Amino acid sequence: MAFGIKRYELECWKQGVESGEISFLTHYWVDDRFPGCSTVTKVGCCDLNKLENWGKQYGLQRQWMDLRGDYPHFDLFGERQREILQREGHLEQLNKLQNKKA
Numbered sequence: 001m002a003f004g005i006k007r008y009e010l011e012c013w014k015q016g017v018e019s020g021e022i023s024f025l026t027h028y029w030v031d032d033r034f035p036g037c038s039t040v041t042k043v044g045c046c047d048l049n050k051l052e053n054w055g056k057q058y059g060l061q062r063q064w065m066d067l068r069g070d071y072p073h074f075d076l077f078g079e080r081q082r083e084i085l086q087r088e089g090h091l092e093q094l095n096k097l098q099n100k101k102a
Contacts, residue, residue: 004028017044017071022054026093037077044073
């Protein structure tokens with residue numbers, strides 16, 4: 001279940017994905033399969049080769065892409081999420097959610 005984002009943020013992410021950009025969206029997330037993780041970042045792009053090549057620099061494998069629906073993406077969480085967001089200059093998305101919890 002996703003929550004903690006505005007419709008505008010979701011629409012911007014979708015537009016970025018559809019236009020072939022590497023797009024980032026971080027939101028609260030609850031999934032019993034990943035205890036201790038309360039956020040996820042979806043990194044999407046409609047160009048699967050571009051998305052795959054982007055992921056390779058972080059050790060992400062093509063088979064880890066979520067290809068269901070119209071918005072192919074990688075799901076990032078935990079330490080890998082923080083590390084990648086920091087390297088990509090998008091850490092403010094994660095910090096915003098974590099500061100709200102504190």
